[in-house]
Amino acid sequence: EIVLTQSPATLSLSPGERATLSCRASQSINNYLAWYQQKPGQAPRLLIYDASNRATDIPARFSGSGSGTDFTLTISSLEPEDFAVYYCQQRGNWPLTFGGGTKVEIK
Amino acid sequence: EVQLLESGGDLVQPGGSLRLSCAASGFTFSNFAMTWVRQAPGKGLEWVSAISGNGRSTYYPDSVKGRFTISRDNSKNTLSLQMNSLRAEDTAIYFCTKVPTGGTYYYMDVWGRGTTVTVSS
Numbered sequence: 001e002i003v004l005t006q007s008p009a010t011l012s013l014s015p016g017e018r019a020t021l022s023c024r025a026s027q028s029i030n031n032y033l034a035w036y037q038q039k040p041g042q043a044p045r046l047l048i049y050d051a052s053n054r055a056t057d058i059p060a061r062f063s064g065s066g067s068g069t070d071f072t073l074t075i076s077s078l079e080p081e082d083f084a085v086y087y088c089q090q091r092g093n094w095p096l097t098f099g100g101g102t103k104v105e106i107k
Numbered sequence: 108e109v110q111l112l113e114s115g116g117d118l119v120q121p122g123g124s125l126r127l128s129c130a131a132s133g134f135t136f137s138n139f140a141m142t143w144v145r146q147a148p149g150k151g152l153e154w155v156s157a158i159s160g161n162g163r164s165t166y167y168p169d170s171v172k173g174r175f176t177i178s179r180d181n182s183k184n185t186l187s188l189q190m191n192s193l194r195a196e197d198t199a200i201y202f203c204t205k206v207p208t209g210g211t212y213y214y215m216d217v218w219g220r221g222t223t224v225t226v227s228s
């Protein structure tokens with residue numbers, strides 16, 4: 001099973017700041033990684049797939065990068081609605097697995 | 108508009124069974140794979156099962172293999188999850204999700220609102 005480790009667990013930032021979230025895989029998954037955003041009481045939403053492709057209607061301030069075992073989600077300038085929990089997910093091998101999540105909170 | 112609506116969540120005793128359903132609309136259901144993902148209270152996301160668009164391929168993690176069965180009725184645009192031998196650790200919100208392909212790769216591009224399963228005596 002591929003283990004995804006997200007860091008940091010919590011990121012405390014102010015609106016307008018840049019957020020950098022990390023996801024590390026226990027073995028290479030090429031670029032087969034997605035990022036999701038989840039707000040309290042809501043279902044997750046797909047942000048990025050195959051490491052760097054924005055999903056439909058996702059603002060350009062969200063970008064993804066990486067390949068192999070190290071991946072990054074960057075939010076260039078935080079908007080109030082971006083404070084949420086972010087999860088990575090790999091599709092490189094069965095079983096599909098998620099990271100433990102990074103909470104982006106208002107400082 | 109693409110929509111997924113789960114139902115069937117309930118309080119059930121350990122060892123019991125439950126069947127979840129997901130009604131899909133707004134897209135050609137048979138063209139897309141589907142999955143179930145769960146989230147225990149205050150915890151992260153856990154993938155539970157997946158099925159290809161034509162229903163011929165199914166996948167499970169070890170945590171539910173042999174206890175859960177995913178199925179679909181493409182004539183009724185419905186996805187199901189039969190859960191047997193339920194345990195306290197199966198307590199979670201269960202999300203139905205759509206995959207952007209028929210089964211060549213599995214991400215979750217549309218999510219339902221979820222249905223709550225509680226396993227307790």
